[in-house]
Amino acid sequence: MKEIRAPGSILLLGEYAITTTDGLGLAVAVEPYARAAYTADDAFSVTGIWPEGSTDKTKTWRLVGEHPSTLTIVEAVIELCEAFLAPLTLPRFRFTLDTRSFRGRAGKAGLGSSASGTVALAAAILDAADVPPARIRAAMPQLAVDAHRRAQQGKGSGYDVLTAWYGGIGVFRGGPIPGWSSVSLPWISHTHLVYGDESVSTPGAIDAFVAWTTRHPNEALEFHERSNAVVLRVAKTQDELEPNSEILELFREASLRGTKLGEAIGRPALITPERSIGRCIEEARSSVLKALGAGGELGIVIPADAECSRRLVECGVERVSCSDTGAIGFFHE
Template sequence: MAAISTSAPGKLFLLGEYAVLDGAPALLAAVDRRARVTIGDSESGSWQVSAPNLGIVNLALGGDGGLPAGLDAAGRSKLRVFDAVREAVLARAPRPARPLAITMDSGALSRGGHKLGLGSSAAVAVALTAALATALDLDLDREALFRLAEQAHRRAQGGVGSGGDVAASVYGGLIRYSRGAVPVPLRWPEELSVLAVVTGEGALTTRLVGRVADYAAEDPARYRADIARLAGLAERAEASLGDPDAFLRLAGDYFSALTVLDTHARAGIVSERHHELHAVARREGGVFKTSGAGGGDVGLAFSHSGEPAERLAAALAGAGAAVVPLGFFTAGVHGGSRS
């Protein structure tokens, strides 16, 4: 079999995080840091997997690519997305799979060994689903690819998450995403600039979302009020793209509403560093907010394009913040053809 190569982009939530878990729409952007997967025939006669950025090289697998019985808990955790995707694709494949050698690399979605919160596991799930489907002659259109990858990724994450990261990796660009609905492509206004800003050393999404879920169980009435506030703002996001000033106000209001949720949930979504960067951005006429789960992941700084964006970038650098060189609204999953 000729080698098969695929790639899928990372993502950033622009607006709608946490509210999307309760059915509100979210705006997500695909970014130009990509997870890459290569599949070929195994020369050893048994399934093998490599993930160099995770320290896994030519790991021999069991029949049909199952994880070996002697693999320790740390190794199983690193390969939980691989295993979930493998099972999902093989269950639908039209023919048995011959032994394959699979290489996955999501190192581009990290910085200095720390994840940036760009949805690396979702990008791997999408790229791997596309590559395995091609290798096993499973014909998937874009929506079917999304559904299969999202199902596998959700299983690997223990049922946590909205699926928005998987959708952004499949569809690319700028999308409006609601759970259970087909993503809608949107256009980002040229008058607005967005910067990605490092705010810490990465956060575990499942832990932060789990703390918010605990809050929902402990104080359901107050939780519903907090989420209703976020959802009301999220519903206005798409329309606000036509008015840059309205979008900037909305982004600031969303950060404030997230701060209220975090204060009540004691989850650690919004840190003191986030508040410092929010104040820096506000002095320059821009807005800083967390993105996705929050915590130590990358945050976002919005402003008018041109000179205001340049001033904001300089002010953030002056405050010791690192702007990550990211391209926004990049193409979705790519490849799958044999080369």
């Protein structure tokens, strides 16, 4: 039996901007991982296991069927892989896609489990079909981006897919064919993740953002340009071992801009951590708390200094655990 793993993802900067062509975002691959295990069998099949609330759900797929208009993630991956492999057929393997490690307090941890699962499964199917590693590297991650969008009715920037494929930290560039440039930011290991009560609907938030850009084109252009500038500036802080005053100020600016945009589009970009953790963050003066994504589910704390970071750990605020290895690592040149 073989297994391919793909990490989760968080977007530190660039929310909403990455949904536009050439919009930039700063993304980080994080634990946990989606796992696609596979072994030879009499026929092709995929069994998915994923968390739902406090329980696990399981379903087995064999073929997509008559090209339905709405597909699950697994069905979209099967459809795209089948088209890629044609005229050859899908490999006679039994695949098991397991994303249970993404379980959070509300069922999912909000770390890109569907994108990670898409990448792991697509790569596993191509590998089982004996596609050469060089060709897999060339086809991925766009095949996975297309499959993920196919399952979301064409929506999705693809940042989480590219993060799961490449791993590490990168500057993501939005567009029909998104791009990725890897960067090294040692200070990321001194930042902290916090969890909120519930997530804001990402598709609904994106629709609200698009409507806002149509009504306010000048403000939208200014937002796009400043958001990109902050991403590029933060990406250049590669020599910093810990967050410095410039990094804190850039994240503070991004947090305020995200809050104002959320208010303008009617989707508040707020993160409300547990009361005890919230008090700890408030006591860590000069530290920055920024909502990630559309808000509500995840946030990042940039501590003002090492002492603030230590106190946050004592309060149970976990540090960001960056995964340097994406699924691409299984396909060496």
